[in-house]
Amino acid sequence: MSKFAVLVLAAGRSSRFGDSTYKKPFVMLDGRAVWLHSVERFTGRDDVCQTIVVVAPEDREEFTRKFGANLMFMGVEFCEGGAERADSVRAGLEKVSPAATHVAIHDAARPMVTPGEVDRVFAAAVETGAAILATPVTATLKRVVDGRITATEPREGLWAAQTPQAFELGLYRRAVEASACAAVTDDAQLVERLGEPVAIVEGSPQNLKITTQEDLVLASSIFASKPPAVKKAAQVFEEDDIWG
Ligand SMILES: Nc1ccn([C@@H]2O[C@H](COP(=O)(O)OP(=O)(O)OP(=O)(O)O)[C@@H](O)[C@H]2O)c(=O)n1
Numbered sequence: 275m276s277k278f279a280v281l282v283l284a285a286g287r288s289s290r291f292g293d294s295t296y297k298k299p300f301v302m303l304d305g306r307a308v309w310l311h312s313v314e315r316f317t318g319r320d321d322v323c324q325t326i327v328v329v330a331p332e333d334r335e336e337f338t339r340k341f342g343a344n345l346m347f348m349g350v351e352f353c354e355g356g357a358e359r360a361d362s363v364r365a366g367l368e369k370v371s372p373a374a375t376h377v378a379i380h381d382a383a384r385p386m387v388t389p390g391e392v393d394r395v396f397a398a399a400v401e402t403g404a405a406i407l408a409t410p411v412t413a414t415l416k417r418v419v420d421g422r423i424t425a426t427e428p429r430e431g432l433w434a435a436q437t438p439q440a441f442e443l444g445l446y447r448r449a450v451e452a453s454a455c456a457a458v459t460d461d462a463q464l465v466e467r468l469g470e471p472v473a474i475v476e477g478s479p480q481n482l483k484i485t486t487q488e489d490l491v492l493a494s495s496i497f498a499s500k501p502p503a504v505k506k507a508a509q510v511f512e513e514d515d516i517w518g
């Protein structure tokens with residue numbers, strides 16, 4: 275049976291999150307910290323052998339003080355991330371258990387991912403070696419220079435990448451080793467650079483990444499729009515659509 279090590283990335287600067295006391299992985303959403311929602315999508319899965327939260331060095335002390343009990347109760351590990359996303363991924367990779375056959379990398383800032391989406395992207399990664407959640411681009415895309423439209427870009431074939439992004443572990447280690455210190459904004463890019471195929475698994479726009487304060491409002495309204503009983507029951511039974 276395939277076993278996934280899951281890296282939940284929470285070590286960013288939240289610079290687009292505006293004036294907030296806490297960085298976005300640590301703000302409350304529907305009564306729990308954003309990072310906790312994300313981690314809960316993976317802990318307790320039979321195909322997950324390890325979950326590692328990656329936090330910024332400057333957040334380590336407060337994170338362990340506030341959430342140490344949660345980590346211990348859930349059997350979740352943590353490590354310090356780096357200045358760039360790829361540095362945080364490398365730090366997490368160094369802790370991956372020898373029992374793992376695959377690695378999944380998930381933004382802590384994407385707390386709305388559903389168990390069914392995780393099922394599908396994990397299955398695709400086992401089948402193909404590399405897979406990511408994504409949604410087809412539906413907006414009309416404009417290229418803008420100095421506040422003026424300079425072109426309308428064709429959107430045919432364009433998808434917006436999400437996470438989890440999941441890979442056969444050996445493949446991903448090769449991709450990271452070959453990448454030097456590439457400035458990449460997602461994890462699939464490193465595998466693409468090897469010339470290896472990465473499968474797309476269609477997700478939902480509800481698997482939004484909390485980047486700005488407005489995204490937090492959107493995420494809160496999605497939670498609020500679901501009857502608590504259904505949401506709770508679904509969470510207990512891990513149904514595909516936990517939103518009922
Ligand atoms: N060096 C980094 C950069 C990002 N992340 C994580 O990767 C996810 C997606 O990144 P992003 O939304 O860009 O988060 P930030 O980098 O914090 O946001 P910003 O660019 O606004 O500072 C987030 O959960 C973030 O914590 C990380 O672990 N380490």
Ligand SMILES: C[C@](O)(CO)[C@H](O)COP(=O)(O)O
Binds near residue numbers: 437
């Ligand atoms: C990984 C990602 O969430 C896929 O859309 C996105 O690339 C993260 O980018 P960011 O610049 O770190 O927000």
